[in-house]
Amino acid sequence: MTTLxxxxxxxxxxxxxxxxxxxxxxxxxxxxxVMREIDLSLKAHELIKIRVLGDDREARIAMLDRICTDLKAAPVQHIGKLLLVYRPAEKPKLSLPK
Incomplete structure (x- = not known):
């Protein structure tokens, strides 16, 4: 998992x-x-939003943890039912500040 x-x-x-x-x-x-789709989206965009349709906050947190661990990504934000996930590409499009 990447850290920010x-x-x-x-x-x-x-x-x-x-x-x-x-x-x-x-x-x-x-x-x-779903995991394959998230992986493909991260390869294409680096930074993606994911909408979770369930009402269980603990389940959303567990999903974010699993996504970031399995796909070597970094959690950026979890607000409501939206998850924001980042994984740098081989040739990064976004240049992160230090």
Whole structure:
């Protein structure tokens, strides 16, 4: 799992402000197909929003942890039913502040 400092998280939150969720997690939870879709989206965009349709906050936190651990990504923000996840690409499009 990648780690970010406070300045980098603030920068990424600002970059994500205009983004729309690219993946939605429904009642089936984090299936293999959903994880593949998240992986492909991270490869294409580096920074993505994920919408979780469940009301269970603990389940959303567990999903964010699993996504970040399994896909070697960094959690940027969890607000309501939206998860913001970042993983640098091989040729990064975003240049993070130090």
């Amino acid at each position: 400092n406070a300045v980098q998280r603030r920068y990424l939150r600002a970059q994500a402000h205009s983004l729309h969720p690219v993946v939605m997690i429904g009642d089936a939870g984090l299936s293999d197909a």
